[in-house]
Amino acid sequence: MSHDKEIAVLIAEIRDFAVSRDWEQFHTPKNLAMAIAGEAGELVAEFQWLKDEESIRGALSAEKFSDIELEVADVAIYLLRLSDVLGIDLAQAIRKKMDINQARF
Amino acid sequence: MSHDKEIAVLIAEIRDFAVSRDWEQFHTPKNLAMAIAGEAGELVAEFQWLKDEESIRGALSAEKFSDIELEVADVAIYLLRLSDVLGIDLAQAIRKKMDINQARF
Amino acid sequence: MSHDKEIAVLIAEIRDFAVSRDWEQFHTPKNLAMAIAGEAGELVAEFQWLKDEESIRGALSAEKFSDIELEVADVAIYLLRLSDVLGIDLAQAIRKKMDINQARF
Amino acid sequence: MSHDKEIAVLIAEIRDFAVSRDWEQFHTPKNLAMAIAGEAGELVAEFQWLKDEESIRGALSAEKFSDIELEVADVAIYLLRLSDVLGIDLAQAIRKKMDINQARF
Numbered sequence: 001m002s003h004d005k006e007i008a009v010l011i012a013e014i015r016d017f018a019v020s021r022d023w024e025q026f027h028t029p030k031n032l033a034m035a036i037a038g039e040a041g042e043l044v045a046e047f048q049w050l051k052d053e054e055s056i057r058g059a060l061s062a063e064k065f066s067d068i069e070l071e072v073a074d075v076a077i078y079l080l081r082l083s084d085v086l087g088i089d090l091a092q093a094i095r096k097k098m099d100i101n102q103a104r105f
Numbered sequence: 106m107s108h109d110k111e112i113a114v115l116i117a118e119i120r121d122f123a124v125s126r127d128w129e130q131f132h133t134p135k136n137l138a139m140a141i142a143g144e145a146g147e148l149v150a151e152f153q154w155l156k157d158e159e160s161i162r163g164a165l166s167a168e169k170f171s172d173i174e175l176e177v178a179d180v181a182i183y184l185l186r187l188s189d190v191l192g193i194d195l196a197q198a199i200r201k202k203m204d205i206n207q208a209r210f
Numbered sequence: 211m212s213h214d215k216e217i218a219v220l221i222a223e224i225r226d227f228a229v230s231r232d233w234e235q236f237h238t239p240k241n242l243a244m245a246i247a248g249e250a251g252e253l254v255a256e257f258q259w260l261k262d263e264e265s266i267r268g269a270l271s272a273e274k275f276s277d278i279e280l281e282v283a284d285v286a287i288y289l290l291r292l293s294d295v296l297g298i299d300l301a302q303a304i305r306k307k308m309d310i311n312q313a314r315f
Numbered sequence: 316m317s318h319d320k321e322i323a324v325l326i327a328e329i330r331d332f333a334v335s336r337d338w339e340q341f342h343t344p345k346n347l348a349m350a351i352a353g354e355a356g357e358l359v360a361e362f363q364w365l366k367d368e369e370s371i372r373g374a375l376s377a378e379k380f381s382d383i384e385l386e387v388a389d390v391a392i393y394l395l396r397l398s399d400v401l402g403i404d405l406a407q408a409i410r411k412k413m414d415i416n417q418a419r420f
Contacts, residue, residue: 006111026259030152030160034258037352040145041251047135048244049236055135057191073202086162097178131364139363142247146356153349154341216321240362240370250355257345265345283412307388
């Protein structure tokens, strides 16, 4: 039993997608960091003219929610790809950072 | 059976951290999208003066790798928190977007 | 004689554009900072799969150069708008920061 | 008479600063686009936990305003440097984009 492979499975799917298109040559850590910043820019743009109260789930139209969901996915996909390429254990990195945050705040 | 709870467990840990500090009031979707963009900016800054070949794992110092790992974690933490607050099933959103990408490329 | 009004003239043109569309209500400093991050994301995305040597002027197609030029303009427009709304003297702020950089490096 | 050299003067100062430190080798268009995204991330981070009404000039402390001013300057410096390196006439690019926006909205 274990629920600690969900992220590894997603990473493998994303890797296969890239490999089958011969995109590994583009997926340097530097380029992937840029892709994350680019997608994060698209995500923040979804919210830029909304008031706080217009940005909550209950206030978003189905179409707007779907757009946001896909932008979130785009950031996640490149983040998982970068973790794969750099050999970062993402769950462990998150816990390491949470521990630092626990100590700090 | 099932390795599909790893992300849910991380999300719950991040939520508990925020709730125990009474930070939910700050964690509107709009603000969390900004935090993702801010952290993505820090991540891209780690790579901005590196050549492609200097950005690969084998070329990074242990200290630089650790800095990058923590920036990746920061983006991931806010991405998981936004998914939680908006009720996005992140693994499902990633697969939905991968299917769109499959059809497109 | 004076060449110190070029930025002020551009700022006034951008302000008029916003005012005539009743967009001032959206142009809070917070929202404009988000717009800058969003446009910076689009700008960085233009370069994400290019090698360094493919990113120089002589290597860019006319169409790609024009796309980049307009993304640069988008970042600049929101930066000038934010400077206007916050009452930042942009040229003076740049010189203040350059002085700090001079002392530091 | 002419006030159309203010931006060119700033660009020349920023270029001199880079040249005198032998930083031109790092200032590829790709790297400068990353630097803009990185600084835009720092700028948006200044505002991420502020409410709209806390982000206006009158509500900002002198220290916070100064921090924001310097982040705005950082984005501007790299934007001017990128314009220089790519041979973009920034004022003209802004007007070209404003004309497109005029036609669109």
